[in-house]
Amino acid sequence: METSKIDVVVVGSGPTGLMLATELALAGVEVVVLERLAEPSGQSKALNLQPRTAEVFDLRGLMEPTREYAHGTWGSGHFGGRPLSYEGWQTRHPYQVNIPQAGVERVLEDRLAELGARVRRGHELLDFTQNDAGVTAAVRTTAGESRIEARYLVGCDGGRSAVRKRLGVAFPGTDASQFAFVADVAFDALPAAVPTRLRSVSDAIAKEGNGKGGAGGLIPLGEPGLFRLIFNDPRAGQRDQAEPVSTAEVAAAVERLFGAGAVIAEIRWASRFTNVTRQVEHYRVGRVLLAGDAAHVHFPAGGQGLNLGVQDAMNLGWKLAAEVQGRAPAGLLDTYHSERHPVGARVLHNTRAQSMPVDPAPETVAMSQLITELAKLPEANRHLAGMVSGFDIRYEVDGPDHPLLGGRLPDLELPLGWASDLFHPGRGVLLSTDPRYLELARPWSDRVDATTLPELPDLTADAVLVRPDGYVCWVAPADGSPSDTTDNTKRLDGALRTWFGRPQDTAQVD
Ligand SMILES: Cc1cc2nc3c(=O)[nH]c(=O)nc-3n(C[C@H](O)[C@H](O)[C@H](O)COP(=O)(O)OP(=O)(O)OC[C@H]3O[C@@H](n4cnc5c(N)ncnc54)[C@H](O)[C@@H]3O)c2cc1C
Structure with a gap:
């Protein structure tokens, strides 16, 4: 069996794996990305960069190519459909960048190639073993099985992570209780209530589920008549995740959210998702680390998952590079877990709050309306905006208290x-x-x-x-x-x- 040697193996070429690999390659670390798919899927679960991720991209000169694949910006974010202002944070990006996930992956993979590293497609990680000296990964390719010896291995292989399962780390959290779906739909006609131009993603969301139960919205996808439908009916029972989303389901959801009048031409892509919410207890086990959805899964409320993964990678990349190159101070690599686990936990917490079922019970409607009122208060709005945008992330750093210490350097x-x-x-x-x-x-x-x-x-x-x-x-x-x-x-x-x-x-x- 063929055996190759490398500094770091990154498993998975989603946004997290690609960002991590670019960071390692930038630092001069030899890295390879294994991807089980033979070709990019071209599909996009995420549609946005939060402002802090846009700043992170600025830190590496990635915003210019990002604009090529972006459909523009949304002037604000949202918390469970309530608009959030991103003004007042000393930023060049007080908005979300509207870019499909496939565009983000393209930008990062191009950068990786410029840095001389590449994704090995059609390479599926099957298994690995580790000892004090390194990790040995077993990989299945179209040409058979091969082995890679590395100093470190990072699982960026998504919510069903093989690396996480193989590590056997605890993945505590809560099971699915809500069963939602997403569909990219071409319409020949739309109900009059559907907004076709958005200042904010919150404009796309039908308010309070239109009073009929269920929540969601229609987001324009940059092509006439093409929209992303997201629909969550809290009364829907458990569904088989593999069951295709039918045209009848899509039509019923649009009618529930916006009223009658939709004529569906084509469903281009659809997928089911749930509010299963879990986070691994340890982001590092010896020479194996986890990042992105492999480390945490949650309801995709507010558009945060891709952003969380990219920022996990930004936190880990320079630390792992220093470790591999033998210049890391003691304990540096462990700060990846101690810094990013609380950030992930906070996103799990806020997405749980955002997925509070909006059912027609008067008590739930009253609570939801009260949160809407509170979210309009400037201080509350700033609190929520800081959380969803990633602006308020602050790591524990020794030193006398100062507003800048541990926080992001605003772009000056x-x-x-x-x-x-x-x-x-x-x-x-x-x-x-x-x-x-x-x-x-x-x-x-x-x-x-x-x-x-x-x-x-x-x-x-x-x-x-x-x-x-x-x-x-x-x-x-x-x-x-x-x-x-x-x-x-x-x-x-x-x-x-x-x-x-x-x-x-x-x-x-x-
Ligand atoms: C409906 C929906 C809407 C969403 N909307 C948003 C949004 O608007 N904004 C946002 O920020 N987030 C959103 N998210 C979340 C976001 O899509 C994820 O958080 C993001 O994809 C995580 O990136 P990742 O790189 O960690 O994992 P993934 O994107 O899942 O990538 C993992 C990669 O690993 C590969 N892989 C898996 N197993 C193996 C193996 N054994 N060997 C080799 N390769 C392997 C996979 O093929 C895949 O390419 C949404 C999610 C859903 C479900």
């Missing part, structure tokens, strides 16, 4: 361009108005790019150290005293060691 317009451009190489970034901090970071210049600036616009800081994934891990607050500077300097040294490892031998630094 600097004299030489956008701050996000500085992250394209996938390294750490130190921005400082004080040359002393830059001097201190010189022994890390192989891992951290330092830039001196006359000021840091719109930040209450004299300097910030930012990880390759765009999260701030050290801050020198603005207008500090000389003793603060000594303290800041000590903390900067600590942060560089914690996130980037030991300094280079200073004699080697020019």
Whole structure:
């Protein structure tokens, strides 16, 4: 049997696997992506990038190609159909990007090819074993079975993950109690109540299930008459997931949501889904890690799953690269689990809340209307928007409390361009108005790019150290005293060691 060797095997070429592979390849890690399908399916479950994912794409220069496949933007998000404003977050992307999942995968696979790595299609992971030295994967291809030896293996193989099952990790959560479907439908005629132009995805959603029970909407797909129908009838009984969605079901759902008048020309693609909600207890077991839907599944409410997976990958990529290249500080790779498990748990929690059944019982309707009222209050709206967009993600980082510490660096317009451009190489970034901090970071210049600036616009800081994934891990607050500077300097040294490892031998630094 043929055996090949590689640094990292990524299983699955969905958005999570592709994002992770591009991050590893960018760092110079040898990576291969195994994909069991012989060709891309071309199907798109997800239709959007949340604002934080758009920012993450900016950090790697991926927004320009993304625009080629996008159908535009939606000015806001939604929480269970209630509009959310993304304004006021110091962002260049206060909106969702309307791009089908297949477009996102195309953008990422093109980038992967530019970086010299590729997806091996028609390669299905069958099994693996691991020991202290590495992982051996058994793979089925059209030419027979082969073996790959790797230092690490990452399961990005979706909700039914073979890697997760083989690991045997606990996957606690709740079983399906709601049975919904999605269908891409070409219409010859539509009920008058269907909105054809959306400012927000929430415009597409029939309000309060039109008072007849059931929730969902029709989202235009960028071609005249073509819409994505999503329909959830909380009274529907258990369905076989493999049972095809019939034209009669589609017609009945459209009538329930928007009234009579639809003429269906063709159902191009349809699939059933449920509110099964589960998350693995451990994202890492030895040399095997899980990311994306392989680590967590939930009701697709609010358009968050793809975004969660891409951001899992962004968190994991630079840490795994450092580990493989022998420059990771102790414990760095384990922060992937400690940082991303709570973020995933929060999405599971909010999607459960969003899938509260909207049935005609007066109590449920009253609660739903009350939440609608509350969501209009600016503070409540901001809270929900921060959660769904990914803007409010904050990792636990040592240091005195500061609004920036542990959170995303907002994209700043600097004299030489956008701050996000500085992250394209996938390294750490130190921005400082004080040359002393830059001097201190010189022994890390192989891992951290330092830039001196006359000021840091719109930040209450004299300097910030930012990880390759765009999260701030050290801050020198603005207008500090000389003793603060000594303290800041000590903390900067600590942060560089914690996130980037030991300094280079200073004699080697020019
Ligand atoms: C109806 C619906 C609508 C949705 N809408 C949205 C939305 O609007 N916004 C949003 O953000 N999210 C949405 N989601 C969720 C989103 O689609 C998923 O979260 C996303 O696909 C997860 O990406 P992934 O890469 O982790 O997994 P996947 O996309 O499932 O990719 C896994 C890949 O692994 C491959 N694979 C599986 N097993 C093996 C194996 N043994 N060997 C090799 N390859 C293997 C598969 O073929 C697949 O290509 C929606 C989901 C559903 C069901």
